[in-house]
Amino acid sequence: MKVLAEKAVVVGTGLIGASLASAAKQAGVFARVSGVGRSEANLQAALSAGHVDVVTTRLDEALDGADLVVLAVPVDTAVALLPEVVEATGESCLLTDVGSVKTPICEAAVAAGAAARFVGAHPMAGGTDSGAVHADPDLFRGRVAVVTPTPETDAAGIEVVERLWQALGSRVVTMGSREHDATVAVTSHLPQLLATCLAETATRCDDRGHLEELIAGGFRDTSRLAASDVAMWASIVDLNSEAIVEAMDAFTAGWERLRAAIEAGDAAAVESILTAGCSMRESIGK
């Protein structure tokens, strides 16, 4: 495959960063990859597994001569690092990221004067394990990668990032950062918060100590996400609060309709909501 970057720099060699570096090297789209991170142990794990060619804890050192930089750190860290990355790289160096909320980093790129050479990305992949030791070059295969250019991104830059994700085996969906954030507020952040509040409700309803004994598979499935990393989700909620409140309100509107129908004993209305949910869930498959 055609080389997309002679010298790529992956900032953050955790699960996503190391998997991306490894897959891009294997696919031949990154000629050389530098890994940057704070943890020496994690960098050495990425290096010894061959996911990256060189590693350093010094961001400025790594960025020297880079033609593509991938920020693979938490969204708030990426937003904080971006001005330094813009400053240390040339106008021809393409900048991208992998964060799960896209408007803050796209706005940061505009604010840093790098709107033309920044393209956001969000691979819909991940896992419960973290760190370079769990990196897997097939992590993105068969998954959707959302690509979110800024309004001023060069067409050529968009194409490079789209081709990068295609090379990793992902199906690319390109949209604006606000559309991305509103959509994942419904498809990802809303399920997380529902799972959290279901589990939290159970802690308040256990009058006689029998509640846990009557928990079966349905509760487990529906609340599974509640066990996710609290700090990561607190940050996502903070960074996408507006779209999340909107998604919560959309849910509440349906929830209140259902409650009213149940209280009124309106069997037809209850069945209509159950049917709408059933059809939608069946349409997306197992």
Add this chain to the structure above:
Amino acid sequence: MKVLAEKAVVVGTGLIGASLASAAKQAGVFARVSGVGRSEANLQAALSAGHVDVVTTRLDEALDGADLVVLAVPVDTAVALLPEVVEATGESCLLTDVGSVKTPICEAAVAAGAAARFVGAHPMAGGTDSGAVHADPDLFRGRVAVVTPTPETDAAGIEVVERLWQALGSRVVTMGSREHDATVAVTSHLPQLLATCLAETATRCDDRGHLEELIAGGFRDTSRLAASDVAMWASIVDLNSEAIVEAMDAFTAGWERLRAAIEAGDAAAVESILTAGCSMRESIGK
């Protein structure tokens, strides 16, 4: 194991009824079992697999000489059939059921003058497949079986039903029907309705046709129950509406606290709710 019934009758030889009959025969606690049902094909499936000893579509015929009757039909059908079953059986014949809502059938037993010889039961087991062809004598092994006597049930009758479920490999939890219904409203009915409303919300939020592309494992897990049988759930909602509305309101209280904290940017309050949900979910294991 000691025989608990010389002639047991299982009314409804679907997944639960046929599995129960099969397991009770294997365990030696039912000497002979008659299966009653409306579908000849399903009855023949139960008979040819050896789950029951004889089958009939005639309830009165089956009940003759019975010393234990298990109603393994949907709750509303069980409530409708109970007076006939009480009428056709002697005072020494123990009556039980397997429904997922317990107050209506316990009240029906009291109304039919059979409070002393009725003991409700609800095995926390099941599957997506239905019918005698999917029956499995190990279906109840390792699961909880809730036993709900009426306030007047004879102690000896309670003991027989408890020993029946223990013989099938279940762990027995005994409680009043109202406590059962309030608890499953939280552990089973609430997750179902949250999954339904999550899926229903998604149908209203797909402005640009990209929503399904951005659905990943989290949405799938949290909404999985939405694909459940609509008619069955419409009936459960109808039969347990009071406790369900109470559980929905308990959820809504936490949901509104979370929404207010997110809108106010109150990171400490958001994190405290995420942490409560996370701890609870981790405590019940995978």
